Amino acid sequence: MHSILELQDIVEKAIKKVQYPSHPARLYEPISYIMSLGGKRIRPVLLLLSSELFNDDVTIAVEGALAIETFHNFTLIHDDIMDNAPIRRGKDTVHIKWGVNNAILSGDVMMVEANRHLTRLDTTVLKDVLTCFNDTASGVCEGQQLDMEFEQRRDVSIEEYINMIRLKTAVLVGGCMKIGAIIGGADITDADLLYDFGVNFGLAFQLQDDILDVYGDPLKFGKQVGGDIISNKQTFLLLKLKELASTADQALLERLGSSTNHPQKVEAITELYNRYQIREIATAEMERRADIAFTSLDQVSISEERKSELYQLARSLINRES
Known part of the structure; x- marks a missing residue:
């Protein structure tokens, strides 16, 4: 078994070996740019x-890992456009650097490239992998649509929000794990257990991301801290605050929603989060989801020793600061 660092190195080397056409440059340069921005490469790992x-031969899954990382970065390009986000991983987002139209088209090509990587997998697993990948991709798009719709609604429930992040974020994590298991030769029971682990771990991961968006260190987080507050995103933190806040604080929250003074808005809503202990409540929910995930992982019919790197990675991501 490889260590996490070794697997990250395998992914980085594989990404660097991918050669995109040189012409037209403004179509392919953004792809090379976003793929080179790094990150933890969590999903391909x-x-x-x-x-x-x-299966001890990790090379059989490298093309699948490249497909997932390419697809993930494609979604980031389009998400950043929809969110009007200026920064990604501490750098200008693609649409800021090349313009919105170029960013949309480069993202479209990345979806093609992801499928191209998948077609290089062994034909014995290709059908099942493509089925899982396509279901995953559809779910991610559904989740993004719901996320945008929630920005225009004032009656979103926490249950609806959890379903949205399950689709937008968690099913991709689950899909990664199921695709990897299929490529490695797992039976359907173990593949499904890893999918369940991935989905619930993905929920925990996104809840931690929601927390970091408010409380993270800007130098470590790599994105604009308070971005969810500025864009009025319906996060677990905001929905729980709406549920617990007094009538007066709900009225304040309503007024802050239309504020264009972003620093003041972030400071005021963060103060409300602190007053109602929203961070602690969100952390408890994140940990509950993580416990559900690890229960599924415990049932996978592989020795604890072989699962140790996965346990280690999951725990480190749940406790991350960026």
Whole structure:
């Protein structure tokens, strides 16, 4: 079994070997740019880990890992456009650097590239992998649509929000793990257990992301801290605040929603979060989801020793600061 660092290195080397056409430059340069911005490469590493649980030859899953990372970065390009986000991983977002039209088209090509990577997998697993990938991709798009719709609604429930982040974020994590397991030769029971682990871990991961958006260190977080507050995103923190706030504080929250003074808005809503202990409540929910995830992982019919790297990675991501 490879360590997490070794798997990250495998992913980085594989990404650097991918050659995109040089012309037209403004179509392909944004792809090279966003793929080179780094990050933890969590999703492709999870795919490789899942494959290696069942097959020692990790190279059989590298094209699947590249497909997932390419697809993930495609979604980031389009999400940043929809969110009007200026920064991604501490750098200008693609639409800021190349313009919105170029960013949309480069993202479209990345979806093509993701499928191209998948077609290089062994034909014995290709059908099942493509089915899982397509279901995952559809779910991510559904989740993004719901996320945008929630920005225009004032009656979103926490249950609806959890379903949205399950689709937008968690099913991709689950899909990574199931695809990796399929490539590695797992039976359907173990593949489904890893999917369940991935989905619930993905929920915990997104809840932690919601917390970091408010309380993270800007130098470590790599994104604009308070971005969710500025854009009035319906996060777990905001919905729980609406549920618990007094009538007076709900009225204040309503007024702050239309404020264009972003620093003041972030400061005021963060103060409300602190007053109602929203961070602590969100952390407890994140940990509950993580416990559900680890229960599924415990049931996968592989030795605890082989699962140790996966446990280690999951725990470190849940407790991350960026």
